[in-house]
Amino acid sequence: MTRHIGDVILQVDDLHTYCFTRWGVVKAVDGVSFALRQGETLGIVGESGCGKSMTALSLLRLVPRPVARIVQGRVLLQGENLLDKSEREMRHIRGRRLSMILQDPQTSLNPVFTIGNQLLEAIHIHHKGSPRTLLSRAINALSQVRVAAPERRVEDYPHQMSGGMKQRVVGAIALSCEPHVIIADEPTTSLDVTIQAQYLRLLREIQEETGLSIIFITHDFGIVAKMCDRVMVMYAGRVVESGPVRDIFNHPAHPYTQALLQSVPTMEERPERLYAIEGQPPALWELPPGCRFTARCPYAEARCEQTYPSSFAVGVDHTADCWRLQEA
Amino acid sequence: MSETPLLQVHHLKKHFPVTRGLLAMKTIGWVKAVDDISFSVPQGETLALVGESGCGKTTTAKLILRLEEPTDGEILIDGQPVHDLRGNALKAYRTAVQAVFQDPWSSLNPRMRVRQIVAEPLVINRKMSRAAVAARVQEVLDSVGLRPQQANLYPHEFSGGQRQRIAVASALISQPKLIILDEPVSALDVSIRAQIMNLLVDLQQAYHVSYVLIAHHLATTRYMAHEVAVMYLGKIVERARTEALFTEPLHPYTRALFSAALPGHPDITREEIILPGEVPSPINPPSGCRFHTRCPVAQSQCAEIEPEETDIAPGHMVACHLYN
Amino acid sequence: MAQVLPESVPRSTPDGIVQETLPSRQFPGIPLFILVFLLVLPGLFAPYLAPHNPIRGSLRARLQPPVWVQGGTITHPLGTDKVGRDILSRIIYGARISLAVSLVAILVSGVIGTALGLMAGYFGGRLDALIMRLVDISLGLPVILLALVFVAAIGASFITVVVVTTVLLWARYARQVRGETLSIRERDFIARARVAGASHFRIMLRYIFPNVINTLTVLATLQIGAVILLESALSFLGAGIPRPTPTWGSMIADGRDLIVVAWWIAMFPGLAIMLTVLSLNLLGDWLRDRLDPKLRNI
Numbered sequence: 028m029t030r031h032i033g034d035v036i037l038q039v040d041d042l043h044t045y046c047f048t049r050w051g052v053v054k055a056v057d058g059v060s061f062a063l064r065q066g067e068t069l070g071i072v073g074e075s076g077c078g079k080s081m082t083a084l085s086l087l088r089l090v091p092r093p094v095a096r097i098v099q100g101r102v103l104l105q106g107e108n109l110l111d112k113s114e115r116e117m118r119h120i121r122g123r124r125l126s127m128i129l130q131d132p133q134t135s136l137n138p139v140f141t142i143g144n145q146l147l148e149a150i151h152i153h154h155k156g157s158p159r160t161l162l163s164r165a166i167n168a169l170s171q172v173r174v175a176a177p178e179r180r181v182e183d184y185p186h187q188m189s190g191g192m193k194q195r196v197v198g199a200i201a202l203s204c205e206p207h208v209i210i211a212d213e214p215t216t217s218l219d220v221t222i223q224a225q226y227l228r229l230l231r232e233i234q235e236e237t238g239l240s241i242i243f244i245t246h247d248f249g250i251v252a253k254m255c256d257r258v259m260v261m262y263a264g265r266v267v268e269s270g271p272v273r274d275i276f277n278h279p280a281h282p283y284t285q286a287l288l289q290s291v292p293t294m295e296e297r298p299e300r301l302y303a304i305e306g307q308p309p310a311l312w313e314l315p316p317g318c319r320f321t322a323r324c325p326y327a328e329a330r331c332e333q334t335y336p337s338s339f340a341v342g343v344d345h346t347a348d349c350w351r352l353q354e355a
Numbered sequence: 356m357s358e359t360p361l362l363q364v365h366h367l368k369k370h371f372p373v374t375r376g377l378l379a380m381k382t383i384g385w386v387k388a389v390d391d392i393s394f395s396v397p398q399g400e401t402l403a404l405v406g407e408s409g410c411g412k413t414t415t416a417k418l419i420l421r422l423e424e425p426t427d428g429e430i431l432i433d434g435q436p437v438h439d440l441r442g443n444a445l446k447a448y449r450t451a452v453q454a455v456f457q458d459p460w461s462s463l464n465p466r467m468r469v470r471q472i473v474a475e476p477l478v479i480n481r482k483m484s485r486a487a488v489a490a491r492v493q494e495v496l497d498s499v500g501l502r503p504q505q506a507n508l509y510p511h512e513f514s515g516g517q518r519q520r521i522a523v524a525s526a527l528i529s530q531p532k533l534i535i536l537d538e539p540v541s542a543l544d545v546s547i548r549a550q551i552m553n554l555l556v557d558l559q560q561a562y563h564v565s566y567v568l569i570a571h572h573l574a575t576t577r578y579m580a581h582e583v584a585v586m587y588l589g590k591i592v593e594r595a596r597t598e599a600l601f602t603e604p605l606h607p608y609t610r611a612l613f614s615a616a617l618p619g620h621p622d623i624t625r626e627e628i629i630l631p632g633e634v635p636s637p638i639n640p641p642s643g644c645r646f647h648t649r650c651p652v653a654q655s656q657c658a659e660i661e662p663e664e665t666d667i668a669p670g671h672m673v674a675c676h677l678y679n
Numbered sequence: 680m681a682q683v684l685p686e687s688v689p690r691s692t693p694d695g696i697v698q699e700t701l702p703s704r705q706f707p708g709i710p711l712f713i714l715v716f717l718l719v720l721p722g723l724f725a726p727y728l729a730p731h732n733p734i735r736g737s738l739r740a741r742l743q744p745p746v747w748v749q750g751g752t753i754t755h756p757l758g759t760d761k762v763g764r765d766i767l768s769r770i771i772y773g774a775r776i777s778l779a780v781s782l783v784a785i786l787v788s789g790v791i792g793t794a795l796g797l798m799a800g801y802f803g804g805r806l807d808a809l810i811m812r813l814v815d816i817s818l819g820l821p822v823i824l825l826a827l828v829f830v831a832a833i834g835a836s837f838i839t840v841v842v843v844t845t846v847l848l849w850a851r852y853a854r855q856v857r858g859e860t861l862s863i864r865e866r867d868f869i870a871r872a873r874v875a876g877a878s879h880f881r882i883m884l885r886y887i888f889p890n891v892i893n894t895l896t897v898l899a900t901l902q903i904g905a906v907i908l909l910e911s912a913l914s915f916l917g918a919g920i921p922r923p924t925p926t927w928g929s930m931i932a933d934g935r936d937l938i939v940v941a942w943w944i945a946m947f948p949g950l951a952i953m954l955t956v957l958s959l960n961l962l963g964d965w966l967r968d969r970l971d972p973k974l975r976n977i
Contacts, residue, residue, distance in 0.1 A: 074544040074545055074546055075544055189633050191633060192633075219407035219408055219571070219634070220407060220571060220573075220612060220615045220616060221407060221611060221612060221615045221629075221630045222407075222633065223615065224614075224615035224627070224629055224630075225629055225630075228627070228629055246544070246545050247545075247617065248545075248619075249574075249616070249617025249618060249619065250617055251621075252617065252618045252619065252620055252621040252623070253617055253618055253621075272621050273621055273622070276620050276621055276622075286546070287545060287546060290545070290546060290548070290549035291545065291548075291549070291574070291619070292549075292552070292574040292575055292577060292578040293574050293577075293618075293619030293620075294573055294574050294577060294601070294613065294616050294617075294618070294619060295618075295619050295620075295623065297577050297578055297597075297598075298578070300553060300556075301549040301552055301553055301578065302549065303549035303550040303553050304546040304549070304550075305550070307514050307516060307544075307546075307547065308544075308546075
């Protein structure tokens with residue numbers, strides 16, 4: 028692998044995004060901090076409702092208003108706090124410096140425009156130039172995602188393409204303005220296994236060519252194992268553990284990470300019985316004051332219920348929020 | 356195994372017409388969704404059908420469930436041809452074969468209480484007293500790990516995992532011999548999947564029920580299935596006992612599929628076989644071996660001659676010219 | 680561990696975004712109050728509430744203005760018409776007709792439309808094509824012309840009004856129910872019912888119908904207003920309930936010639952129609968938001 032990992036490009040400090048609903052305040056993101064280096068792939072893993080997608084939307088300042096609001100925190104992209112920017116400035120940052128690939132290619136492309144049209148639209152926002160140079164830029168973007176015969180494909184409508192091809196086009200749109208950071212929110216969940224493999228390899232190759240930083244949001248530890256350098260495990264709005272991918276797989280420190288890794292069947296061997304985490308995640312509008320995993324944790328003690336644990340270092344760049352680590 | 360397998364599928368075909376025109380509908384082609392497949396499932400075992408979208412695994416499930424009529428071939432349950440059943444024999448079949456579907460948010464009628472949902476197969480097919488039905492409902496709810504009081508609630512009061520438990524309870528209530536599991540865990544959260552997989556495995560041991568498992572997630576099939584059949588464009592390209600298949604996949608498609616599966620650990624690096632292109636349309640499938648257009652080891656004969664299903668070892672079938 | 684959720688809790692969607700409904704409308708207290716006092720109570724208890732006989736007036740008291748206008752008396756609070764009948768009493772009795780016509784017409788057209796819509800959506804194919812063409816025809820019929828033809832053919836009566844409204848309204852139910860059925864039919868619980876061996880009839884009745892009731896409730900509420908308007912229009916044209924039975928529509932027709940000298944004859948029934956229909960629409964909108972937010976376009 029010829030990847031170079033550089034300096035911190037994106038830093039998030041103590042981010043809080045809450046949803047104000049008529050049932051109460053839903054703490055979708057409740058104190059998330061992390062740093063992403065240039066050329067690095069960071070995985071954010073968690074189950075539905077853990078706040079991983081809301082974290083991503085918060086970085087782009089695209090949280091669904093008026094229900095959701097970023098109430099606290101800093102998002103520093105190359106040293107500039109995005110939360111201080113005006114909406115106008117944000118429009119210049121989205122796509123150009125920070126871009127996103129969504130889960131479902133069916134809904135992220137507009138069915139009534141050709142894909143060339145949609146690519147040009149994305150390029151046009153950030154680049155001026157003659158129609159011809161813009162078009163050649165669009166064709167370049169398509170060939171970058173290995174779409175065969177891009178000159179002809181720009182004329183196609185989304186319905187003329189397969190799911191895998193559409194997701195590549197979505198990728199091309201996201202990459203067309205050479206962003207520094209791209210957030211991929213489960214980009215392969217709707218794809219078939221072999222098409223997923225194609226797509227993941229493509230992302231890897233593009234990263235090697237351009238030195239892009241990727242935030243990969245997923246629920247699948249397989250994708251993390253294959254793609255990521257570092258992982259952040261989220262549970263009920265908080266990061267419970269983060270660290271280099273091998274450390275997490277070899278020495279998971281948080282009981283939730285341990286349980287998740289044990290509960291996933293693998294291709295390589297068949298365990299006698301899968302470890303199952305009983306119960307389900309807590310409702311986000313009535314969170315307990317202490318550790319949110321307490322109710323499902325095999326090691327829960329009295330203090331876990333009362334106070335949220337602080338982060339303890341368990342290795343180089345590897346931390347976990349669990350009281351059990353205090354003694355160690 | 357000398358006794359007759361519970362489920363036998365012989366040369367099953369399902370072709371859907373592709374039509375054009377509104378009133379005078381003209382057939383302009385056929386989608387060969389399932390094209391001559393055969394397999395059998397013994398009592399108490401699980402057969403997994405794996406493959407990518409469009410390979411025909413879901414159509415096969417629908418045929419076994421009598422939700423579709425086959426174009427050709429037959430399906431036997433306990434030696435009885437399923438699609439000829441009428442009257443009481445049909446009712447008996449309806450209790451003997453049940454299904455659990457993928458999406459627990461769409462598979463339960465939101466306007467029925469849990470006890471009604473669970474009881475439905477009994478109410479429709481058997482004449483039983485209310486008290487007997489209620490007692491049986493309590494029994495199955497208990498066996499899937501739900502509390503008796505929850506029988507009076509509506510589905511929206513449950514989480515995804517619990518809903519899937521309700522669906523399993525309803526499939527179990529008529530003491531079926533075969534349950535079709537159509538991607539039973541893929542819509543669930545990661546931490547819930549293991550609960551449901553373990554539940555299904557436990558129930559199989561307790562009631563000696565057979566499963567046909569439709570899945571695209573290979574690790575799931577490894578955990579749950581005794582035998583795996585790999586499908587590609589309406590055909591079974593390889594079929595073997597699970598351990599044999601996972602230790603030594605033979606068909607080039609199986610190998611590519613396995614190599615594309617995500618690893619369980621970052622240190623595992625598999626040989627990466629990235630298949631070129633996408634699955635061809637089943638309307639006009641490629642001649643000869645259907646996989647030859649994407650096969651990394653295709654030879655000239657592959658485009659012309661369809662490979663025969665060959666038993667390489669006892670219980671290990673491959674349809675590929677490499678092994679002929 | 681049971682996580683029993685209160686009804687309509689924000690469920691996190693698979694992408695983790697908490698879904699929230701639009702800011703909910705206020706409870707329609709005033710519209711409901713108006714409906715009860717203008718339509719429901721008078722409709723049910725007209726003989727006990729009306730101060731005078733609605734059909735027989737006294738010529739001595741003809742064309743009296745409302746009580747707050749000079750020359751008005753407390754005996755006839757809303758005045759009298761040209762043959763001396765009490766306007767208030769006639770409005771109270773008129774509510775009866777409005778209520779009866781709308782309930783009967785909604786019920787009949789609802790039953791027919793729902794049944795046909797269910798069958799069209801569930802079975803599809805030729806039956807669907809046939810029913811939907813009938814729907815198109817029905818929606819294209821010229822209302823007034825149709826009513827006049829019916830009156831000419833079978834005479835003006837309560838039945839005629841109900842028949843005319845049913846012919847016009849069933850199609851809306853059929854179309855809406857068919858659309859919903861099409862999407863419900865594809866859901867897995869229908870497949871499960873078929874696997875369990877449920878008959879077509881059972882599937883339609885126990886699985887699909889309960890899931891369209893919300894839609895039907897909303898549609899019916901909004902339709903009551905439409906029926907009241909239609910009935911008034913028919914009565915106004917003389918094609919509705921025959922005189923001397925008081926209806927809001929025929930009262931307006933009666934007052935039309937005298938609008939300059941005795942504005943109250945047409946004004947009060949007109950006001951009654953407007954307030955009732957407006958209230959029904961507000962109630963319907965609220966119900967729609969409550970029961971079925973995806974129905975914003977009916």
